[in-house]
Amino acid sequence: MLLKQSVVDAINRQVIEEFTASLQYIAIALYFDSETLPELSKFFQAQAMEEHGHAMKLLHYINDAGGVAVVPATREVKNHFETAAEAVQLALDQELKVTEQINTLVDLAIKENDHLSRQFLQWFVAEQLEEVSSMTDLLNVVKRAGEANLLLVEDYLARNPRPDAEGEAAGA
Ligand SMILES: [Fe+2]
Ligand SMILES: [Fe+2]
Secondary structure (H helix, E strand, C coil): CCCCHHHHHHHHHHHHHHHHHHHHHHHHHHHHHHCCCHHHHHHHHHHHHHHHHHHHHHHHHHHHCCCCCCCCCCCCCCCCCCCHHHHHHHHHHHHHHHHHHHHHHHHHHHHCCCHHHHHHHHHHHHHHHHHHHHHHHHHHHHHHHCHHHHHHHHHHHHHCCCCCHHHHHHHC
16 A cells, blocks of 8 residues: 555544534535525535535545545534534634644644655645635625625626536536
């Protein structure tokens, strides 16, 4: 095997986070769907597909490198939200947490002199910049509009579709 077992174990643990994030985004998409906010719902459905793609990318990497990829059970998902801001704040907190986890994974790859994994994980490092940045933007827009004016957020999303959404969804 090309990888150390400690790195395989850590990547398998990250798969739990990515699948949980995917399901969490589906729950948020459903919440916005139930509030008749289709653009917000669409945004989080696309996010869910991206996270699914992240989990699959990690699993395929372990397989390719000769490790044992494990499809995990996910953690609990939050399904009830009082406000749009609460849901988007949860999404941002999740992205910040994943960013820390990816950094910790890279730290481990460096410590283990695993240059293959270090290089592979750089894609995730760059991806987290985009994820945190787009979620921060969305939270700002939601807060600025206020809960009574979420149609302004719908308008904003309709006019500013995520440039990567279609490509990444197709590849997920
Ligand atoms: Fe992710
Ligand atoms: Fe993400």
